[in-house]
Amino acid sequence: MADLKKNQNEHYGFMTATAMIVGIVIGTGIFFKCDDVLSYTGGNLWLGVLVFCIGAFGIIFGSLTLTELSVRNKTNGGIVGYYEEFISKKVSCGFGWFQTFVYFPTLIAVISWVAGIYTCLLFDIENTLNMQMMLGFVYMILFYAVNVISIKLGGYFQNASTLIKLIPLLGIALISIFWGSSNPSIPEGVELVSKSDVGIGWLAALAPIAFSYDGWVVALSITNEVKNPRKNMTLALIFGPIIVLGVYLTYYLGLSKMLGAEYIMSTGNEAVNKVGEMLLGSNGSKILMIFIVISVLGVLNGIILGSLRMPQALASKKMMPGAATVALINPKLQISTGSALVSFAVSLVWMVIHYMTQKMGALGGGDISEISIVFSYACYIILYLKVLGMKKSGIVTSRFKGIICPVFGIIGSGIIFIGGFVSNPAYVTFFVLFCMLVCVVGFFYYGYSEKGTDR
Template identity: 60%
Template sequence: MENKSKQQEHYGLFTATAMIIGIVIGSGIFFKSDDVLTYTGGNVGLGVLVFIIGAFSIIFGSLTLTELSVRTKNSGGIISYFEEFISVKTANGFGWFQTFIYFPTINAVISWVSAIYIFSFLGIDASLEQQVLLGFVIFTFFYGVNILSYKLGGYIQNLTTIVKLVPLLVIAITGLFYHGQAIELPAGAAVVDSSPIGFAWLAALAPIAFSFDGWIVSVNITHEVKNPKKNMPLALIIGPLTVLVVYLLYFLGLNNMLGSEYIMATGNEAVNKAGEILLGNMGTRILLFLIIISVLGVVNGMTLGSIRMPQSLAAKKMLPSSDSIAKLHPKYEISIPSAICAYITAAVWMLLHYITMKSGILGGSDISEIAIVFSYMCYMVLYIKVLKLKKTNVVTSFFKGFICPIFGLAGSAIILIGGLISNPLYVSLFIVFCGLVCFAGYLYSKKQV
């Protein structure tokens, strides 16, 4: 058994850190910067503060969860932490939330965003209906790819991880040193002036949570890291801080180049102007092409994870018809029923995303942001568990057993408050809905006992 463990520990500090950076840096930064500025009233300083709060919520949260990851032999990541340290029924509830809300809402929104950038690349002024339809085609394609060839899905992920850093660093480095003329708003764009907003800036934490999301996956590799008690805490500090630096440089570079008013007025299209300034007439298309690859990489990654979620739950008898869902196809080496379940769920959420965007009931938010906010509420349960383990001396480190969970709780609470401020009524209703899905999973597990 000991030899097996040693064989599994094949990642060093550098690789573990690179994995975290690759997981966290996704598409959110490209289309959430304008949301951050809007919520902060165009105040770049407040925007920087929001980025820092988001990063430190990750650092202290992930350091807290490593205290659970090094104490479990079970696979399955955060679901296994709920299973081993809270209860099987609670793990079932959280697993249902991840399977039926978290993964599919993010996949639906990211697919829609990739469609926006593709239409922009083609110079087409697309309607919401056209964007959603293309988004549906995009995630259908990636579900097909990952079902038919898990290796191809992995190759796509490796390629896009490298590509996604290019547009961020280009805009970050050149934007900070840009000294050109003030940029005029395009014809027809509504002017959005900077304005004081009081504590409403906390609402910017919802899109920030989206931009930093994915960090929770990084604790899943703990058992594969050499000397995990030393290297994982280091990786979980260095990784998020690196992401924070890249994000801040991009955010400040974009603002220095275009100005906050231009970014708020043009929204997701602001990056097009940055490409034009940097690389001339072809610059917009080159930059958009790189961003499209990056965003499609996120769709692929979320698809890769989502098609395995029902199977993972079924293997633990956490779903109806678990026996059939848990079976792996001998040729494709995945569960076809699991993949179909994930695909149908994502399609339903794409329809719901269209309805919420068409009606505008979520204001500047979207369904995925609220799902991420609810995730932070769930993490708080685990942070409290680590505090209890410190109280009973199971966790001996004062820093990781007390300081980290306290700051993790504070960060999650601030993100929750920010989400509620962004749209009190509908965010509250959606959080209740997420809770009901968790409760359904909890009751199903209780029924199986």
């Protein structure tokens, strides 16, 4: 009977698993991080290529390592469940608090803001920080409402936006192959940012790259639903990141060929606007911007969809205050309204923090989400070390999956973590310590709640 149940649950094949990885990873980052990569590398095109490759390197070996945990995992909650089953419930609670109160809401705040940026460009609205944040706030409310009121509607939009986001990326990449025109001139009133030698400062480009590649761990949550997971999931976790790397590199190189590094560094997020104009005439930038806005909103919808459920997942394990209320599922809406309110409130707080950091220029060319993503990579090292321990004890038999993958995964995470510090040492140090504090509070909260249960 157990085998029959297992077979009924295994309904995804290699193609579906690969498509899920590609669909999750390719998001907003590539549209507004190319200029950051070039700025941090001093306009060195090939150094930027190296940074993209390092990002893919970290995904491939990291994800292959975690499959050894995912195929053995019996709990829910995705990567939080790995900490619960293979490390400890206290550590799981700590990481769950980080994801619920820092990771997801910082992503929501930043992606909402990015949607505001591109909406300003689309409708020729004054592109100020205040306007960007106001539009972002409206989008955030809209997609929270959509996902609370109708689960299916949110799912339909997610599927459509996944296909739409590939059109501008692959289109620019293919057209650039045959592009022979010279690079455009820097617009009047825009300060020229010239190429320069940045030394080891190029490591800072790993922070925006981590943002562009983020989301790969979500794909691991379907491992138990994949047919022959040891074979199909392993292959998907090799080919998926390679496909993402191919799309990213061709877009990055295509954009650079058409516009030139100095134009992209000087105009920043508005660089892609020029490509639409060059390809499709005066209305081309609007057409391209429509695709980009839909793509960004699709990512926002997906992150909100995941964030809505995080407080409920923690509450169901008694890992947060008010667990009984937050864990309660509304039978009509099929989600926890308490969980949705917690998620929205925390995201709203982080939107205010993001606005303040951007207003003060506290993080240079970066943002709050990059640091939380970099911190996540550091947290994954704990799981990589666990797999090394499982190989030593004979639980994992493969030398490749038990030694080579976790060692390279640790190296990849370490490089990205160091790159995060190089981008802005003072503020990154402060923010990483804050992330650690959130984890520590969650860790001790679970210990306290367990003692209360025993009494």
